[in-house]
Amino acid sequence: MYEGPVQDLIDELGRLPGIGPKSAQRIAFHLLAAEPADVTRLQEVLQQVKEGVVFCDVCGNVSEETTCRICRDARRDKTLVCVVEEPKDVLAVERTREFKGRYHVLGGALDPLSGVGPDQLRVRELLARIGTDEISEVIVATDPNTEGEATATYLVRMLRDFPGLNVTRLASGLPMGGDLEFADELTLGRALSGRRSM
């Protein structure tokens, strides 16, 4: 244990995902030795990210304005909606350059053991969107792991009730057990273009 703020910093850093005690300590001492201007810059972006970033009121993606860039873009196909778990998955799908529709970000995946049920995800918002917008196809692009599969199964069941709505899933071929963002562009692009109706 270090004294005072140094230990507080190590504790805070250690709470971040993927940062163990050793890394937290290394980052803390790096910051202690860093130029004040560098630390100030980090401080500023941390503050901005909490104050300046909002979630798009249509799709739930991170955004600088109340409606995100993709939802505002009139060239994007309104009738096609790709449902993903997290904003980072939007980036992964965008990188494939295969998709010209819009998104819906759930904010996670069903995980009953951790207390995440449909009410903790943006499922109600998705159903409301389908009810009002002229959406003809929903592509379920949750992660290829247990929680993602459970979420997809649940969504397909919920979406079956909408007449005329085509519900599709990414083609197989994505590495199982992983995260959408770990699939390379080519594989994800193929999974997207080879999607099948449920």
Ligand SMILES: [Zn+2]
């Ligand atoms: Zn949006």
